[in-house]
Amino acid sequence: MAKQRLYLKGNEALAYGALEAGLNAYFAYPITPSSEIPETLAKEFGNKRYPDYKFFLQAASELEAVNMVLGAAAGGARAMTATSSPGFSLKQEALSYAAAMELPFLVVDICRAGPGLGNLGPEQSDYFQGTKGGGHGDYKLIVLAPSSVQEMALCPRIGFDLAFKYRNPALILGDAFTGQLKEDVEFPELTPTNYDTSAWATTGAKNREPHIVNSLELDYQKQYEHISKIYEKYQQIEANESLFEEYLTEDAEAVVVAFGIVARIAKGVVNRLRQKKIKVGLFRPITLWPFPKNPLKKLASNGKRFLDVELNSGQMIQDVRLSVGSGAVVDFLGKWGGLVPTESEIESKLRRLEVVAV
């Protein structure tokens, strides 16, 4: 694909990013604030620029959409669906099955305020649901957290690559802010990765043994072995695939830990305080699972203090605390209900943490 530069909403950028990554099939169910994703993909269906894009359908429910994605993925296709928080709850069933069936596909959650219907403002309150395996059973999703429109465009490619590499569903956990934000975005020149699915995809048992894509195993020992194999895979993912951004952390006395849109705001605070010669930095997890615990632990061992800022009442902070250990000071600033913290709020919280001289 030729390189191009566009001015897009985050959701639109994500849709184009998926097309550039060679999306084959999209199954939609509308929900605010993620609907620009299916709308963009409906509009682009048939565009000769995307020869791999074979199928678009608006399903009758979130459940139907995600189970169609599951069926398409079993056939070896690059399939995707997007939703927002209330819809993400409904996706959990298929995600649990797909993790057990080792099926690669992409789900997007443009997180809005909850619980329940909540409202259409941004939150990061689906962090637990996304990173801890929100459906039944013991499993993980690979979770990416874009922080800009540019990253919304890049995440589908990374998500598909990781999903197919490890045969596990991947989640892009955005927020209403990043989804609705409009910015310049550049699409680099790239060719979709070629994934070999011949060992497991259900394409018809011609000249081979049947492929059984299944999450059922009535023999306890065999189930133990199957899940143990998946755990080993998760350990490999944790060891090799964590992504993060460190910004001015080296000499920092205090480090803000934040992801998604909050990290954008926090970066502004860091820049502002640095101008006043105050040593603060930013640590931004890009993969929420695997959580980049080792680099964070390293920062803690250098005696830094932390301020965790999230659009919820404290979810990622549990992973931050586990990473840095009990010796480190970790303070928290949360906003919810669709509100986002201002730079001043983050700055005053840093001052109260006493790492910033008054």
Place this chain on the structure above:
Amino acid sequence: MSQLALKVKLGKIKSLTDNPTHYCAGCEHGTLTRLIGSTMDELGIREKTVMIDSVGCSVLAYNYINCDHIVAAHGRAPAVAAGLKRVRPELMVFTVQGDGDAASIGLLELIYAAQRSTPITVFLVNNGIYGMTGGQMAPTTLAGQVTTTTPYGRDPALTGLELDVSKLLGEIEGAAYVKRASLVVTELESQRGKVYTIKNLLDAKKSVENAFKVQALGGFAFVEFLSTCSINWKMSVLEAKRFVQDHTIKKFPLGVYRDTFGVEKK
């Protein structure tokens, strides 16, 4: 009768494995498995067929039918089938659902597969009960029928009347083939005493063939098969077969509810 019996081909079916099934004695799931296997052989489609196993007694079908399988969540088989078929249109995709799976938890997925003319094949085994979970009420349980969750008989005032899925799908324009057949042999009185006719089974076989042919023509095909569940009905196998003949078939009459391509007449 002996003439009819001769028409059923015996011998090794390539589309079936050698595994013995887990189905109970007298259960028609085994019958349907064999009819599907022999039809797959005859149509030469084994190597391009993917079965979606649904939750219920047919969930272990991957042990018996020798083709690719995806095991779906409860009720979601038509959605999984549709997802696969849309990205691999060259495949023959089918599922065998139970009445709990298709008529209760998965009714939306089934109706929309039909409404969109999704080219897949759905077989519904209607035995009027949740078999695998141990005999609870299904939407198809007859009024007054005793199950573990209707121990005093199904009360229509509370749980409504039997849901007729074939009639429902027959009203949907997108469906190309909707038929209710039976996998239950019929008892007849003759001069020599009681005899059993397999006319229903021969028609069921024809229905399986038609349902695959309709998919090949690009249509949505659905066949409901009346069946028994003697274990959970707390009857002998013979009593259960008679129950279908005397009661079930009156609520769920056999027939073709939709046949867009006219395959029944061919």
